[in-house]
Amino acid sequence: MSNNQLCDTSGDMAGLEPYKYDRLSNPEEIRCLRLEPGQGDEPLSCTLKAYRLDEDPQYEAISYVWGTSNRSHEIQCDGLPLFITPNLRDALQQCRLSDRSRLLWADSICIDQDNDGEKSHQVFLMSKIYSQAMRVLICFGSDQTGRRAQEAYSLLYDVNEIFERFLTDSRGIYDSFPWPDNDDPLLSDSRWSSLLTLQEHPWFRRGWVVQEASLAKDALLLFGSVEVHWLWVLRLTAWVMSRTRTIIRVIAHGSFTLHTGKYASRNREEAVTLAMDQDDHDLLMILDNGRHLDVTDDRDRIYAFLGLPEAAEIRDSLSINYGQTVHQVYQDFACCYLDKTDDLTLLHYVQHTEASISADFESPSWIPQWYHKIFSWSIHDPLKQRIESLHHTELPPYSIMENSILRVKGLSMDSITFVSPQLSESTTVSDITTIWRAVLRHKNGPIYDRFPPVHAFWEAMMCSRVVGGLSFGQLQAHINAYIRHLDPSALFLGGEDAKVWDATEDDLNSPESLLGQLISWIIHNRRIAVTQRGYYCLVPGLACEGDTCAVISGTNGPFILRNTGRHHYYKVVGETFVVSRQEVDIELGERPDSVGDGQDWLDYDLEEEDIYLC
Incomplete structure (x- = not known):
């Protein structure tokens, strides 16, 4: 205009x-x-x-x-x-x-x-x-309430004073920042509601602000008549995330993860005292978190993050061009990213709707559409070792062919024979129990003969994750509580002397259950599936019977692919978590692995092949 x-x-x-x-x-x-x-x-x-x-x-x-x-x-x-x-x-x-x-x-x-x-x-x-x-x-503009800004400021000031007192004598020792007592008045302070007002400001959900705040030499937050050092906000956020899980929902959305990651990178000496590792967000993880942030132009889901240090490798090779369509920008980014990094974990960030996986969609299925916000949580762990090609010692070869078809090396490991109804964040323990019974009735019996299959079923929903705020023993007790509801006769993690959280079904469904909250995020818009060989999987909501489960060299885990009718040519439906059949000792508290860790495909006489993703 x-x-x-x-x-x-x-x-x-x-x-x-x-x-x-x-x-x-x-x-x-x-x-x-x-x-x-x-x-x-x-x-x-x-x-x-x-x-x-x-x-x-x-x-x-x-x-x-x-x-x-x-x-x-x-x-x-x-x-x-x-x-x-x-x-x-x-x-x-x-x-x-x-x-x-x-x-x-x-x-x-x-x-x-x-x-x-x-x-x-x-x-x-x-x-x-x-x-x-x-x-x-x-x-942030004016404070319409007339008092929220002052209350939030005073809380930020008090927490910052805790930092200043501690850091005066701190020597940067890992995980040395003191934990508050359970009855510390600060944990139940009425001013947290004012901080929530601050946190709910739409600025925190804007894509561009990650770059704007993290690159600043110095930053001030202006809210009403109050001026707050941005470092105070980051310190309080880091403190809540690492020391006060009881109020974690005060800062629950994804932009805080990105902001605190930058805090950890720029303030190493104090961040290590909170057991915060240096920011491990790579560019793809940042773009993935950015799906849930607001931009006025979907091209900015790439452009808004190119100024960050994580984009340095590709920044000078990728033209910023608002004359291109959104899909052209995403395709140029994907091709440039692969050219500069040889990193096929890009495929783990593919999310699809029925429209975007259709034959007439204007972009190949292997290119992430960064405006899709289908899942709340990624399945793959970017820190895991990449799957190696069976016949190549270097990173697996790939090539981008005519019509932007991506040729990769991989194995067609299995096919889907059962899918559950689509799950969501509102799925209950009762719903999951119903699915478990349907899985048991499925014609393809489980392949899990080295540990109770119910643990494989549960691990398909946990995807090898751990829960921040729960110790190892607490996590075992929480998992055992869910296992008991699925199969009361099953062996618990830790064996006969295992701890089991004494929880009702309402407790397990409650938002206060940290494990239950994590599970609800992971399974949202996904399905439980069983393969022809009897593996249990968590698959995208678009997955259906007949889809192929394949392992692609250079990635962190398996994928669901859909045959196009042409030999070796597939659409990428999305990443999947498949539970390994390799032996674990449940009595010692060991949890099943993914097939990526177990390399189950080596147990079968599979030939590596060229796979064409279109």
Whole structure:
């Protein structure tokens, strides 16, 4: 939408031509606005001027929620009317000083939004813009309640004081940060509700802010009349996640995982005291977490994260081009990523709807569509060793062929003969018990003759995961409680002397059950399946009887593929977790592995073949 298509101006600027952007003349140039002093609802006034990043201009960058794209508000820019969105108007009012001007950068006004070429290049510069800013101002707007901001600030202040006192004498010893007592008043403090108000702000669900906040030299969060150091927010979040699981749901959504990962990377000495390992999010994991964040343009599900250090390997080889369609951007990213990394774990991030796996969809099935938010949890563990080709010592060969068909090496290991109804986060223990009984009645008996099959069934839903906040013994006791509901006669983890959580079915279904919550996330929009050989699997909701279970060299685990009718040509339905039949000692508390760990395919006379993913 161009400025001259917007509402009429009024007052002193009535009848004036709208502001028009001058072209930027140098690849290192950005525009900054000098916001003139004012207060309250006084009209906004600024000048726009070009600066070269390589000359180190002294500006502050604004991070805010775009909101509506309707440019219905007016700012006087170099004496002419320029139309801006309501949210930018609010952010500028919040940043404006009463006694002096302020040099700022804000994307929607400093970039000509009607010029796709300029927008593409400025997005490419975004990492420099935020990392070179003196400070990033995170604008939350006014506090409508009049008190939530102050209460949240005081809680953040108190937790930060705990950090400061501890870090004064800390020597960076791993896991040395003190745990609060169970009766610590801070854990039941009424101010947590105000922090929840802060956490529910839409800024935390915006895709671009991960880059904007994590690249900042310094950042301030502006909420009402309060200014909070962003580090305080990160410290409190890290403290809750590592030390106070009873209030974990205060910070339950995925953007916090990304933000705290960056905190762990940039503040190693204090993060290790909370037993926080250095950020292990690679670029694909970041994009996967980003599915649940908001962007106004689905192309930004790639572009919004290219400024992060994790994207350094491909950033210079991937053009930012808003003239391309979403699917062209995703395909270019996938091809560039494979070319630079040879990392076929990209395939684990494929999610499909009926439409996107259909024959007439405009993108090959092996290319992740990053706007799909079908699953709450990934099955594969990116830290696991990749599956090696049977006949190649190096990373498995692959090639991208004509029509973007991906040729890989792999084994067709099995086929699906039974699928359960689709599961969801609201699936109950009773529902799971019904499925277990159906699995037992299935014509293909289980292949599990070295340990009780019910443990394989349960592990298909746990996917070898552990639960943060539960010790090894507590986790065993929780698993045994679920096993007891499925099969009271089964051997428990830990044998005859095993601990079993004395839980009712309501307890197991409760959101307060940490294991139950994890299971609900993992199984959401998936199904339990049984294969021709008798393996138990967790498969995508689109999987059906007759689909192939295949192992692809260079990945972390097996996949469900769908035959196209042409020999060796398949659609990728998605990743699957298949429980290994290899022996484990349940009495010693050992849990079944995945077939990836057990390498079960070596037990069968299978020939490695070329698999064509289309």
